[in-house]
Amino acid sequence: AQTVTQSQPEMSVQEAETVTLSCTYDTSESDYYLFWYKQPPSRQMILVIRQEAYKQQNATENRFSVNFQKAAKSFSLKISDSQLGDAAMYFCAYRFQGGSEKLVFGKGTKLTVNP
């Protein structure tokens, strides 16, 4: 069964600095998708960024970028120029390309941004 591990229950960063959140996953599949979701205090989940496993190029969305290491099964999220609004729970998620429709979530990392 696929599993997703986020080894950092909590992280903190100073405003305007850069932080990296870790995620590793376990799968025997070669085609899949990886996601980072943000859950702010309002508790509504918001997609931050996603990556297709067959693409070697790391995905980037404005201040958010990933470091995808397929062989190591690692999918870290880098937040540059951190803002107070980035404070939230961040969840890493995996989804198999075919045969399974569900997202498998990690337990999350709580990010605090200090002014």
Place this chain on the structure above:
Amino acid sequence: DGGITQSPKYLFRKEGQNVTLSCEQNLNHDAMYWYRQDPGQGLRLIYYSQIVNDFQKGDIAEGYSVSREKKESFPLTVTSAQKNPTAFYLCASSRSTGGWDEQYFGPGTRLTVT
């Protein structure tokens, strides 16, 4: 504005009572999902539906039931058989169940059973 609505935001019930959580979407999405979130845990899939009148069990379906009579609606019933129903429940939808498709989430319902 398109989106997903869940009501109510907070729900309180006595033990032994069934309770139904509402989920409506106006995004014209085919697929809909119910997740449960407990403190310190990620989201776990309860049920999902790929199309009207069809739904599948997720990882923790025991004690829950769903229906999908309309494309835009996917209500979840928490039955008295659910041993630990107090949790935060999130509904989501996506254009299809394809792996790349983004799942859009509702604001959630916090259910407390005493």
